[in-house]
Amino acid sequence: MLLNEDQLKTHPADSDHIAIVNGQAVEQLPSDLYIPPQALKVFLQSFEGPLDLLLYLIRYRDLSILEIPIFEISNQYVQYIELMSELELELAGEYLLMAATLAEIKSRMLLPKVVTDEGVEEDPRADLVRRLQEYEQIKNAAETLETLPQIGRDFLAVHAYSNRVIVMPPIETSIALLCKAYQEVLLRVEQYNPHQFFSEPLSVRERMTLILDKLQQSSGKVSFSELIDQEEGRAGVVVTFLATLDLIKSLAINVYQVKPFECIYLSMKQN
């Protein structure tokens, strides 16, 4: 069932088979790919990554991961990713990295083994074999997990209505959890969309709400000076001014001034 190097030489894996994909002859079709061309694209897209593809190549031929015939498998692997790029499938960098890894293992297998003080060099395939085993283990576990009864798909938790008006269930609040939630949201944002987010002084945000509150209560125009609390001094004016600018930017309010240096009025945008 396993091919040695002699057999490999007399068993060219490519150029024997040709398939028609989207009207084009594909010469690099791997020798063991018996798939109708129209389904090919879908099939190739279904791999979860290079390890998944390698596992398929091994398992399809009923080979053992422990004794992966690296020459044959890496040839097939390269054919597959060539086919994938030919079909203009998005080829993640991980696929190319794996091709390089396979090539490296191949070359190390051809070299005489190195004997050091610590003993014989490890099988060049060992690391790849471990990764494949580890991945297959999780892949199978994921498949088993999928067969377990799952809420929403296989069953629902049921409820009866209860008239609970008399009871106001207490709400457990925690400022620590609130802050943690905020921090986690920001961390996620930083991780995924760098530089899109910056922190603003809270007082400006709070002032924006206060201004909108005042405008709503007054149901008309409010002068800028009415928004300023004398006790807050210069800093208060700055905060109010920044909040006003922000509200103009977010298009929530109108601001107008008849003449320079005259009173500035703010009003809600009419809907």
Next chain:
Amino acid sequence: MALEEKYVIEAALLSSDEPLKVQDLMSLFEGISSAQVKILIDQLNAEYKNRCIEIVEVSSGYRISTKKEVNEILIPLWELKPQKLSRAMYETIALIAYRQPITRGEIEEIRGVSVSANIIKNLFEKEWIKVVGHKDTLGKPALLATTAKFLDSFNLKKISDLPPLEEIEEMFTSYDSETESESIETKDHSAHQVH
């Protein structure tokens, strides 16, 4: 196992969040009349005689509800369980608190997932948020802000009492190591209750 029709109706009523109309229940079986559905409901109600639940017809349809007598017994259970806020809820109210005024769309953009209508509804019901205006963009989305009640619930006097970001970081470098396995949904020691 052959499923008895009346028990299918029971499961349907119990698994639905809203009351179900006779037509909804009819759609579960082929060639059943509304009269037959009503007979099945009566049969179920007769079975519930000694039990603590009953099928009640309300304006929007039928629903199974606990009987009044048992509610009094259950009250301690409901009181016993302080309502815990979900992670999604914490994140939403945190964003509204720190970034107010903010639209629902902006919250979704930052969180990267859609904010369910239930969460917003729930926050309004708790009177933790209010609409302070409308953004003058497409669809005129509501600008959300926190209320005085929100501040009360979290023992804060004003929004600027919320710890600034840098402080949060410091808080959690110690917080994490102390409460390794604690998370949003588990109880933490600093939690207090509001009614």
Next chain:
Amino acid sequence: MALEEKYVIEAALLSSDEPLKVQDLMSLFEGISSAQVKILIDQLNAEYKNRCIEIVEVSSGYRISTKKEVNEILIPLWELKPQKLSRAMYETIALIAYRQPITRGEIEEIRGVSVSANIIKNLFEKEWIKVVGHKDTLGKPALLATTAKFLDSFNLKKISDLPPLEEIEEMFTSYDSETESESIETKDHSAHQVH
């Protein structure tokens, strides 16, 4: 009307949004033992034999749910159709479940591909995973673990109730580069498949 204890338990389970623990149910009656509560639950489950609902013990307690057989009939009534999770999602949650606590980088290493931000967000949104700490390496990546809600969603009581992982076969670590084909033959007895 004297209310039967088992039906009070039924009403309690049906009225609660979350699974209830034995202690919660014990608090409903005076001088009842946890063993007695469990007997009452068994009695109820026996009564449910011909019905489409059942009491299941999950990680956060007992809850009543619909039986699998009735699900297909009820699906047309659901507002939210059950969504099929992707393979990538199952592989990611399986890794978090079996290898917890684990960082996103470690997940990527084992799967051999990057984990999309959407998958992680989605798992947080489902409240299936939580951050339990931060690994003390470069960038202090979050350590992810599964929640009680994850176990509840799969009708499991604890992580060890998950089907066990298949064993990984040991590989001979020495080899002979010049006679690869020979060494393959001599090692062939160990080369049976893992399933």
